[in-house]
Amino acid sequence: MPQPISEQHPLRQLFATLVEQAFTRVLQEYEPAVLRYMVNLLTEFTHVDNVYRIRDARGRALQEVAEMLAEGDMLLNATSFAREREVHRHIGDFTLFWSGVYPEAMPRLRHALSKDALIDYVQQGKKSYYIVSTFEEGEWRQEAPLFRRLSERFELYMFGLNLVRQGWERLAREHFERWQRGLP
Secondary structure, rough: OOOOOOOOOOOHHHHHHHHHHHHHHHHHOHHHEEEEEEEEOOOOOOOOOHOOOEEEEOOOOOOOOOHHHHHOOOOOOOOHHHHHHHHHHHHHHHHHHHHOOOOOOOOHHHHOOOOOOOHHHHHHHHHHHHHHOOOOHHHOOOHHHHHHHHOHHHHHHHHHHHHHHHHHHHHHHHHOOOOOOOOH
């Protein structure tokens, strides 16, 4: 697994600024836990090993939601409730990331011959976050409301992540144009 990106890393700070702009100014989402979660999701998913961090018993990275669902099912492959929760949290993150940040990749992810062909990423993301929210005991108690909110407002947060992407693309264009003109 890759090392976590520090709180002071410029990439994390860039995402924090873009998330704050998109979520508070446009979506009027002022929940600090949601904002932190979005920044962490974007930052951690900059490394492909985190995008595909769920592995099966043989250590193979799972790349399709259908495979992840089997891995997180207590009747099939999950060896504990903690594993079930971990996998469903990742499914929520995975589907939110792809449908929000890179929606144009959806046809490739769900092509006709894939196991995900019939999976609705939005509905499955909402369902997976809801499942995570039902783990309300012990160490997970404080996080449960966050995941309930992620489930209930999934489409809004997809839109917010798309706004974040538009923000970084705008910054990249502006930087490139300044570079072309010979300005710092």
